[in-house]
Amino acid sequence: MDKKVDIDWKTLGFDYIKTDLRFISHYKDGKWDEGQLTEDNMLHISEGSTALHYGQQCFEGLKAYRCKDGSINLFRPEENARRMMRSCRRLLMAEYPEDKFIEAVKKVVKANEHWIPPYGTGGSLYIRPFMIGVGDNVGVKPADEYIFSIFVTPVGAYFKGGLTPTNFVVSDYDRAAPVGTGAAKVGGNYAASLLAGKKAKERSFSDAIYLDPATHTKIEEVGAANFFGITKDGWFITPLSPSILPSITKYSLLWLAENRLGLQVREGDVYIDQLDQFAEAGACGTAAVISPIAGIQYGDDFHVFYSETEVGPLTRKLYDELVGIQYGDVEAPTGWITKV
Structure with a gap:
């Protein structure tokens, strides 16, 4: 130093x-x-x-x-x-x-x-x-x-003014093929997402949401991040698919949701026409940890989750817990922290 x-x-x-x-x-x-x-x-x-x-x-x-x-x-x-x-x-x-x-x-x-x-x-x-x-x-x-x-x-801090909910739009483009390289962290997946992301930002959305490439009925990824939703009856759910990148942040949140917040957790299908089951939603990854999702535009339908301006209470708790662990302010599960 x-x-x-x-x-x-x-x-x-x-x-x-x-x-x-x-x-x-x-x-x-x-x-x-x-x-x-x-x-x-x-x-x-x-x-x-x-x-x-x-x-x-x-x-x-x-x-x-x-x-x-x-x-x-x-x-x-x-x-x-x-x-x-x-x-x-x-x-x-x-x-x-x-x-x-x-x-x-x-x-x-x-x-x-x-x-x-x-x-x-x-x-x-x-x-x-x-x-x-x-x-x-x-x-x-x-x-x-x-x-x-x-x-x-x-x-720097991803959110300069604190956690901020933003809106996303469902894309007509596919991020990856059904049995392609979606689960690998390769540059081609990101190059394929640039056009969809550009079109989303031109419409004043934060990024694009990709549906499963086989049926276009289920949420897979949110921009370059994984999706999660918290249902009204206390389930923390994330999509499961062979073409999703297995996010380390996502699996950390799954563990914390169950073991620190007492939620029920599941990896499974998240159908785009069943968003009303979720009280809160977010995107998760290394850069932002959690990006709270205010709403999702799907065709002519715009679905709002907790609020367009306020972060849901469980999303905030998960964010605080994970960031606290990363900076050493909250006790980490065994093996999660390596000292330099």
């Missing part, structure tokens, strides 16, 4: 800021090298890299948090490591081992710890591990070489 950075933590957004060091490791001849920290934030790759032509790449997102006592928390990094390995298997990429993943994350965070926003600002250090297929290729086949890298950047 001896170094200082010239940042106004109060106005910090969610943008790329070049920090001091990042981790990089190369896979060649069937094995990963030891990897190293480097100041160079530019990648030097072959024009034939499969990441450029065939989308053979995947990534993760997690955060480091400064606690009141000055220590640093990582939230469930082993889950990110495992999810990245699953993404790699889906795209026939070399897997980066879980223990080495966590070790590399710790190394990068420690090397850039003066970039972590101070406790109480609502900010955190966003961590972006990613892997790309590289090497001299031209045919449609998996690469023989890969780069695994991790960079970090400080990000």
